[in-house]
Amino acid sequence: MARLIDEILGHASAWEQLERQRRDGHLPHALAFTGPSGIGKRRMAWALAQALLCEGENKPCGQCGSCRRVEQQQSESVLLIEPQGPQIKLEAAHQVLEFLSLRRLGAARVIIVNEAQLMNAQAANSLLKVVEEPPPNSYFIFIVPEITQLLPTLRSRSQVLRFYPLSSAELAQGEKVEAWMLKSARGSFERLAAFQDEETGELRQLAFDFLTSALSGERRGLERILGETKDREAALQSARFLQQILRDWTLLGTGEEIHSDFKSAMAGFPERLPRHKVELWRRAQQMESDLIGNVDRVLLFENFFYRSHSDLR
Numbered sequence: 001m002a003r004l005i006d007e008i009l010g011h012a013s014a015w016e017q018l019e020r021q022r023r024d025g026h027l028p029h030a031l032a033f034t035g036p037s038g039i040g041k042r043r044m045a046w047a048l049a050q051a052l053l054c055e056g057e058n059k060p061c062g063q064c065g066s067c068r069r070v071e072q073q074q075s076e077s078v079l080l081i082e083p084q085g086p087q088i089k090l091e092a093a094h095q096v097l098e099f100l101s102l103r104r105l106g107a108a109r110v111i112i113v114n115e116a117q118l119m120n121a122q123a124a125n126s127l128l129k130v131v132e133e134p135p136p137n138s139y140f141i142f143i144v145p146e147i148t149q150l151l152p153t154l155r156s157r158s159q160v161l162r163f164y165p166l167s168s169a170e171l172a173q174g175e176k177v178e179a180w181m182l183k184s185a186r187g188s189f190e191r192l193a194a195f196q197d198e199e200t201g202e203l204r205q206l207a208f209d210f211l212t213s214a215l216s217g218e219r220r221g222l223e224r225i226l227g228e229t230k231d232r233e234a235a236l237q238s239a240r241f242l243q244q245i246l247r248d249w250t251l252l253g254t255g256e257e258i259h260s261d262f263k264s265a266m267a268g269f270p271e272r273l274p275r276h277k278v279e280l281w282r283r284a285q286q287m288e289s290d291l292i293g294n295v296d297r298v299l300l301f302e303n304f305f306y307r308s309h310s311d312l313r
């Protein structure tokens, strides 16, 4: 049993605004939560649903039957719409209309549309009327990265609430988290969780060792990275780390480095002209695009390796 809002990191002012509007009875019937992914917009939508549906005195109480059903995502008064495949299609809009036509059981009805930018025009159009004039106590929450990605007809009917990436302190929550993880997470707790995974830490080391070998022409680092990035995701992640490490190399000594724990090792790298460092970074970026385009992984790493110590000396 819990109040969902208590489990959300940061976004205190967004919650305050929503709470004030809800208490005063001025909560708009259509809201658009915007901001980068993995920072808590969806959780906030559920927390707001809990407050709207709570049967207790101090809403959300976190204790009543309704609060518990929302917490377990089993409330009949909340409808979650998410893309099935690459789009949110007309069927989803029909589901919304049907949901709104049912007899209302709780204090309100909440429709959360996650990744609302993927709603196709047909689906959005068939929702226009109910978004404009929803049945009493019905609320739409559209979740999108950027407000411009929401179809204009829905955008103009929604109050926009912007969510910002979390600060490093909010992300760390008083725990000791490695500095590179916080910097690489760019305000997203989902990304931070991915970095905290042990395998990801190994990929980062692998990318660093690969670069060290590529600069010196020593094959060992190449063989290791080829041996341990057989799946596409691992290869992609190591290409991303490679870019970050190369970026750090060009910024060495400025305090802007992401992987600051590699600083002293990087100081021992062979000398390269600044434009050569930038060129290496560009090649690592190209490698990531090529991996996404399914170019042969072995070929890409070998290319990067051989050209790093021959072309750019």
Ligand SMILES: [Zn+2]
Residues within 6 Å of the ligand: 053, 054, 055, 056, 059, 060, 061, 062, 063, 064, 065, 066, 067
């Ligand atoms: Zn409650």
